Amino acid sequence: xxxxxFGGETSKTMKxxxxxGITGQDGAYLAKLLLDKGxxxxxxxxxxxxxxxxxxxxxxxxxxxxxxxxxxxxTASIVEAIEISQPDELYHxxxxxFVGTSFEQPIGTGEITGLGVTRILEAIRELNPKIKFYQASxxxxxxxxxxxxxxxxxxxxxxxxxxxxxxYGYWITRIYRQGYGIFACNxxxxxxxxxxxxxxxxxxxxxxxxxxxALGLQKELRLGNLEAKRDWGYAPEYVESMYLMLQKDKPDDxxxxxxxxxxxxxxxxxxxxxxxLNWKKYVKVDKLLYRPLDVERLRGDYAKAKKELGWEPKVxxxxxxxxxxxxxxxRWQRWLxxxxxPWDAINYPDEHKILSRQYRLDR
Ligand code: NDP
Ligand code: GDR
Numbered sequence: 001x002x003x004x005x006f007g008g009e010t011s012k013t014m015k016x017x018x019x020x021g022i023t024g025q026d027g028a029y030l031a032k033l034l035l036d037k038g039x040x041x042x043x044x045x046x047x048x049x050x051x052x053x054x055x056x057x058x059x060x061x062x063x064x065x066x067x068x069x070x071x072x073x074x075t076a077s078i079v080e081a082i083e084i085s086q087p088d089e090l091y092h093x094x095x096x097x098f099v100g101t102s103f104e105q106p107i108g109t110g111e112i113t114g115l116g117v118t119r120i121l122e123a124i125r126e127l128n129p130k131i132k133f134y135q136a137s138x139x140x141x142x143x144x145x146x147x148x149x150x151x152x153x154x155x156x157x158x159x160x161x162x163x164x165x166x167x168y169g170y171w172i173t174r175i176y177r178q179g180y181g182i183f184a185c186n187x188x189x190x191x192x193x194x195x196x197x198x199x200x201x202x203x204x205x206x207x208x209x210x211x212x213x214a215l216g217l218q219k220e221l222r223l224g225n226l227e228a229k230r231d232w233g234y235a236p237e238y239v240e241s242m243y244l245m246l247q248k249d250k251p252d253d254x255x256x257x258x259x260x261x262x263x264x265x266x267x268x269x270x271x272x273x274x275x276x277l278n279w280k281k282y283v284k285v286d287k288l289l290y291r292p293l294d295v296e297r298l299r300g301d302y303a304k305a306k307k308e309l310g311w312e313p314k315v316x317x318x319x320x321x322x323x324x325x326x327x328x329x330x331r332w333q334r335w336l337x338x339x340x341x342p343w344d345a346i347n348y349p350d351e352h353k354i355l356s357r358q359y360r361l362d363r
Contacts, residue, residue: 014039015039015040015088015089016039016087016088017034017088017090017091018042018087019091020043020072020081020093020094021094022056022093023046023055023056024055024093024094024097025055025194026093026192027055027091027093028055028058029194029236030091030242031059031061032059035061035064041064041065042065042068042081042084043065043068044069044078044094046071047069047071054342054343054344058341058342058343068080072094072120075119075122078120079123079126079127082123082124082127082128082131083127086128089246090124090134091136091242092116092120092134092135093136094112095113095116095165095166096108096109096112097113097162098201099140099160099162099163099291100200102161103291103292109161109162113165113166114164114165114166114169116169117169117172118172121133121172121176121182124182125176129180130183131182131183132185132246132251133185134184134242134245135169135170135184135186135187136169136187136242137169137170137187138162138163138188138189139188140158140159140160140162140163140166140295141170142295142298143156143158143159143160143295144157144159144293144296145157148299149259149301150257150298151255151301152188152304160295163295170188170253173185173186182251183251185245185246185251185253187242188253189256190231190255190257190258190298190299190300191231191232191233192234192235192238192256193234193235195323195324196235197324199344202223202267203267203321204324204328206221206264206267207324207327210271210272210275210329211275211328211331211332213277215332215336217332220282220283221282221283221284222284222285222289222352223284224285225264225294226265226283227263228263228295229296230262230264230298231258231259231261231298232267233258233315234313234320237313241254241305244309244311245309254302254304254308254311255302255304256302256311257300258300258313258316258317259299259301260299260317261299266317268283270317270318271325274321274325274326275325275329289351331345332345
């Protein structure tokens, strides 16, 4: 057994949470939720040449969280993060989370998104098996299965290197729960979006582009498969389900979703409607943006979460699109007036500048 060390002064009653991936969309919203609940919040972040704390700054919680450098491929750094934070609850959100990139970096995705889970569970097992563990599982596990809607008993049929890495994470979580008695839960979350979503994901790519097109800053929007259907919910509500899972008496796995499904095409229509423009005039389908294999349709049945966690989605599809487009419009308007604030959009390169494996296959 390793020697345990204790982090900064905390009152005995104050709960402590460690969030891996605190710089990501869910990490930031979860940190805010837990701070509001009175937790002492620690979060791991990766050392980058330029800091990436804009989401924490955007939510005005940057000064309130405790940051620990750690990388999922470096076991020692994970052990260190747990030793420093001594958490009651560990929310494992860090991952290479973009399905498109997993086709470009299948091995790295396996290391980070798959094996990274075991590195954390092993550290918990060795340092303090009483730590409650949340694993960020995904609706991508269902992949290309053919059920009309998916619940906790639906068979998995992963369709990307990302999904198969998440499948490994899902099962290793169950194995540590059953084999070692660790309080470990899988939240099988369907797509959830927000103004803090990364710009490479289709919803935010659309909301950001619609805002720029409406303001005359962009001429066209290139997209891949418009027929893909997803069950899209609102991220701040989804992180609440993570917290609820770890407050139960027994660990279990839960689907978190809205039980609605909409296509990328519908998202486009709705988003352009908000700025009174006809999407057909601006959108081009680009086959380079198609994935080698895509998930066609997802719709999650969250009945178990409703019954056992009392969790339900409130923001549905149209409201979600509105929240995202209006926020991106507002940001670009503020930017044009000379206001400067923490924000990601100005740092992204145009997609046509990115040369990928698909680009080579196309030539
Ligand atoms: P993001 O991509 O926004 O955030 C991912 C986080 O992981 C970032 O903080 C990122 O750091 C960190 N990270 C990436 N690689 C490493 C690494 N090697 N070592 C340490 N940290 C790393 O994802 P989301 O917030 O949207 O998602 C959170 C989790 O939930 C992910 O595991 C995702 O796969 C899963 N998920 C997400 C869903 C969604 O719809 N959002 C649905 C279902 C599951 P950095 O900021 O430095 O890049
Ligand atoms: P997804 O999200 O793969 O479902 O994974 P994404 O928004 O990337 O894609 C959704 C669907 O839109 C289609 N699509 C495009 N996607 C992107 N990114 N860019 C495009 O230009 C484009 N055109 C069409 C895709 O082909 C796909 O069918 C997300 C991530 O958050 C995962 O981490 C998480 O596990 C799942 O949601 C649930």
